[in-house]
Amino acid sequence: MSEVSIPARPFAHNEVIPVSSRLPRSLIFGYAAIALFMTGDGFELTFLARYLVDLGYTPVDAALAFSVYGFVAAIAAWCSGVIAEMFGARRVMVVAGIAWLVLQVVLLSVGLNSGSLPLILLIYGARAAAYPMFIYSFVVLIAQTVDRSRLATAMGWYWAAYSLGIGVLGTYLPSWLLPVLGEQLTLWLALPWVASGVLLAAWSARRYGGTAQTAQTAPTGTEPASRLRELARGATILVENRPILILAVVRVICNLTLFGFPVIMPLYLSTTTYDGVGVLAVTQWMQLWGLMFAVTIVTNVLWGRIGDRFGWMRQMRWYGCVGCAVATLSFYYLPQWTGPNMWALSAAAVLLAVAVSAFVPMGAVFPALAPGHTGAAVSAHNLAAGVSTFLGPAIAMVLLPIAGIGGVCWAYAVLYLIGAGLTVFVRPDQPGIRSRRPVPATASASASASASASA
Incomplete structure (x- = not known):
């Protein structure tokens, strides 16, 4: 099996941390590549559901397209961690990026113009496999190169790059281009952003020797059967390690609104379909x-540092789960109470941002719960993240005809509160939290072994 060993020495609470221990400089270009790639990938996120409805499909059809996308992304996310370890993060990122570009061209030139929902689902679903392979291969690189006591900080920077791409550039640019160019041309302009991210990832990974050589430096015994066993462990670890299973459920819940809101909120805020209020333009x-x-x-960076300092799980429980429940309902009720008041809706958006970014330590907790199987733990994390991509739109698809948009929002809020309760049962061994003094590596290892035995 290909296993990754993460340095276990925790830092003292007041120790001066070397810059290289905080964040390897070689990762900075990788963060930039993630931002560029996700800018292109995010171009369609906020208007594709509405665009499909304008093309003659139903809102349920649009939710189905996002659900199929999420289902395929979940499978790809599960595979990505172990595949990146076996074949090298650089190679996986480049192949995934090229696949995204090719399938985007097919989707725009054939799929959306075909009038065939099954064909759109086939092409869009196939493209869904590319983005998890690209971004989560980089997560494996982070786990391989960053000290465990600083993983949440490193993941905070990762999610900051992700947010800059998919949420800021990938949202504001289309909002300005859409009224001028229309939907089709706007979608075509996603291609140069993704291509730039792929090229930068290939170049930066080559500069960093460990990235390009991951497959070559892996232990022997990586014949096909061994590779399949390691890949399967990304799922079987959910059965073998109960804390990881519980945490995976929380991981599924934590991003429901990020992938569900782009399906329902364009309909809710800009139409009167399914109890929509129609108070805003799509842009x-x-x-x-x-x-x-x-x-x-x-907030991704701030929460990463706060989590490293004061505790991962406490932060995710109260500020993540409970905060997201409140923010979700605020998004639904504020437009009814205030009408087209952008200030009120902006406050709801800021609240959701603060809450959802409180989950940034999640990527650090999974490896901490299975220190001997980092690749499998990261794959379990990625599988749960992919299921969230699927489940957010799927809940909307099922509940829209039955309970309307309000029912979907309440379902999200209740699930967030359930997630808050589940975090009580996950107790990772976090360096520097139980004691303000440096903890010897042997003591940390003993604590990890004890936690595994009790699970």
């Missing part, structure tokens, strides 16, 4: 969503 909604992601650029 106003896009800018509102962009504001939310713009705030997360800052």
Whole structure:
């Protein structure tokens, strides 16, 4: 099996941390590549559902397209961690990026012009496999190179780059281009952004020797059967490690609104379909969503540092889960109470940004719960993230005809509160939290072994 060893020495609470231990400089270009790639990938996010309805499809059809996309993304996300370890993050990122570009061209030139929903689902679903392979291969690189006591900080910067791409540039740029160019031309302009991200990822990974050589430096015994066993472990670890299973459920819940709101909110805020209030133009909604992601650029980094200092799970429980429940309902009720008041809706967007970014330590908790199987733990994290991509739109698809948009928002809020309760049962061994003094590596290892035995 290909296993990754993460340095286990925690830092003292007041120790001066070397810059290289905080964030390897070689990762900075990788963060930029993530931002560029996700800018292009995010171009369609806030208006594709509305565009499909304008093309003659139903809102349920639009939700189905996002659900199929999320289902395929979930499978790809599950595979991505182990595949990146086996074949090298650089190679996986480049292949995934090229696949995205090719399938985007097919979608725009054939799929959307065909009038065939099954064909759109086939092409759009196939493209969904590319983005998790690209971005989560980089997560494996982070886990391989960053000290465990600083993983939440590194993941905070990762999610900041992600937010800058998919949420800020990937939302504001289309909101300005859409009224001028229309939907089709706007979607075509996603291509150069993704291509730039792929080229930068290939160049930066080549500069960083460990990235390009991951597959070559992996232990022997990586024949096909061994590779399949390692890949399967990304799922079986959910059965073998109960804390990881519980945390995976929380991971699924934490991003429901990020992938569900782009399906329902354009309909809710700019139409009267399914109890919509119709108080904003589509471009106003896009800018509102962009504001939310713009705030997360800052809060992702802040929450990463706060989580490393004061505790991962406490932060995710109260500020993440409970905060997202409140923010979700605020998005639904404020337009009814205030009408087309962008200030009130902006406040809801900021609240959601602060809450959803409180989950940034999630990427650090998974490896901490299975220190001997980092690749499998990261794959379990990625699988849960992919399921969230699927489940957010799927809940909308099922509940829209039954309970309307209000029912969908309440379902999200209740699930967030359930997630808050589940976090009580996850107790990772976090360096520097139980004691303000440096903890010897042997003691940390003993604590991890004890936690595994009790699970």
